[in-house]
């Protein structure tokens with residue numbers, strides 16, 4: 001009871017600080033004179049960086065140009081998107097399939113760019129789904145979601161999808177521990193048996209080098225705590241992965257107080273090379289689970305979903321030298337490894353210090369068995385033995401750190417709403433700037449790789465009171481761009497974002513732009529119902545299913561008159577866009593459609609299922625302004641009563657009177 | 660934005676036609692004849708503008724080319740061009756190889772944006788059809804095959 005009270009008081013004190021502390025004293029001096037010229041990108045000129053920003057609860061990812069902050073595209077990942085028909089078209093529906101069935105929404109927190117030799121390579125970007133645990137891989141040639149894998153034995157897939165130096169693995173750590181057994185998991189047990197029954201896992205998802213195809217290589221079974229963030233080792237710490245954990249109190253109610261009791265939680269160090277050895281030696285145990293692997297084929301323009309039923313689990317209680325805990329103050333969030341790979345930086349959400357751990361010291365401590373007992377069978381390395389040093393009084397509530405490649409670290413402080421720049425070797429604070437307002441993650445282009453392109457740091461803010469025109473109770477969240485080329489950070493710009501800009505990655509534009517796909521080659525379209533040329537346009541009946549093989553080109557559909565559809569039929573419009581010109585998609589919409597429209601890229605085939613609910617003549621049209629005669633791009637489909645004698649027929653360019 | 664630009668330029672076209680002025684915009688009313696570039700020479704010879712400078716036509720027709728040309732036509736061209744003289748979205752193909760130089764036809768297929776910007780004959784067609792011919796990403800080799808197919812359409816053996 002007393003502990004409870006103290007905890008509450010601390011929480012209230014921090015909250016009070018947050019409310020009063022987040023608003024800067026003098027906004028007028030926040031931006032200096034030449035900021036606008038530094039972010040101005042003239043019409044016809046390109047931005048220097050791509051910035052991939054998570055859409056949080058929108059389930060999507062957004063692409064901005066830097067330094068302008070202009071929104072270039074919203075990429076649908078885990079949420080259906082009526083703009084393009086993603087998740088609505090017959091071809092894309094399988095992308096959102098899971099062991100729970102069709103899940104059309106999620107909470108995307110962390111984008112992660114693929115790397116080769118520890119450097120950003122511009123091939124793919126990964127994103128995590130927190131709610132129904134999944135990892136997506138987006139192809140940066142087509143800017144489409146190419147693959148989604150569900151993670152079994154996981155709830156709240158938060159420390160994800162961080163990657164190893166050559167994208168050998170993307171990882172997925174569960175935020176919520178929960179009971180799991182060997183019979184497709186999650187048995188019915190009393191919640192107050194948390195300590196006995198609840199477990200956590202981290203998953204290593206293998207990524208095939210050429211295709212990017214993902215599958216779960218192995219999972220590690222862990223004590224019941226909450227896993228928050230993670231990062232790969234690099235250089236000297238290659239072969240290791242680090243995760244932050246909180247709630248080592250193993251509380252299961254009112255965590256805001258009960259998970260903040262201990263002075264220190266843990267950074268978990270995983271030797272994944274060792275784990276690989278155990279896998280090779282057959283030491284893992286196969287467990288029965290169910291999870292979906294969904295892949296989009298660029299040639300058939302169609303996704304397939306496969307349910308898998310087994311996963312390999314390693315137990316560190318039985319397999320030594322694989323997992324260690326390092327104490328870390330106080331409810332750590334960020335877990336970041338500097339570009340040299342020597343230092344691991346933990347950030348306690350409730351701490352007023354930043355602990356910097358040394359990988360070399362950690363190895364020495366492990367060899368000397370310099371342990372402070374164990375936690376649920378896993379050795380706990382002594383804090384001082386792994387510690388390189390602490391940054392004293394940097395601010396309140398450090399969250400996440402990225403690096404400029406020049407020996408400096410940039411840490412976000414949620415509670416005191418600021419970015420603090422500090423020197424890693426010297427542990428000295430060099431500069432601090434306010435953010436407007438409560439910052440979560442931050443991003444330096446390439447800032448979690450071995451080779452940051454340290455020109456900017458971007459803050460991703462949760463609260464924007466008074467920064468923009470009001471839009472009712474809900475205001476946009478925002479990103480802020482700071483120049484970090486000088487000794488002092490300089491605020492240049494803030495720009496609104498979609499959903500929640502939780503975390504982001506950025507890289508030089510030329511890594512990606514040069515490979516960008518302009519069209520899908522129609523010669524390579526292997527969609528089974530493609531009409532590759534107007535000569536192949538047709539309508540076929542198969543029982544109650546009517547398949548329309550339709551083509552679109554500026555400025556007409558073929559066929560554009562269809563009769564003989566009857567009530568009770570399902571109509572499948574398979575629309576092939578015959579254009580082979582960049583930036584000429586065509587849309588397809590039909591009156592009364594219960595799902596969405598389609599937006600079909602040049603050379604692509606997409607299918608809209610439409611079930612007429614009444615007799616009549618229904619227009620369909622192109623929704624994307626494609627030419628001067630776009631408005632004329634339309635057609636009619638006639639629906640007759642069930643059992644009617646109207647023959648199935650279709651045409652285009654025929655205007656005779658009926659016989 | 661690009662789409663709006665295309666639309667606006669067509670609106671200007673329409674307005675210009677409505678006013679009885681047939682001079683397309685961006686076209687100088689007087690052409691300096693002082694020095695002639697290779698581009699001007701091509702235009703003057705009715706070959707259009709593009710990579711295709713000269714084409715050798717053979718007889719009899721190369722049947723392999725005709726076959727390939729037809730399948731490209733079916734996939735990428737038939738939506739807008741009939742094999743008769745009837746104009747739909749674009750001009751019908753019948754008789755085209757008799758009235759246009761082979762170089763002009765191949766340049767129109769492979770270099771359509773520049774042709775619509777600079778070639779007076781292409782511009783006349785745009786005024787007639789009001790739909791910009793799409794760039795269908797046809798290679799020079801494929802365009803040659805299409806040309807062979809067009810010759811067959813025109814009755815050549």
Ligand SMILES: [Cu+2]
Nearest residue numbers: 586622626633
């Ligand atoms: Cu259209």
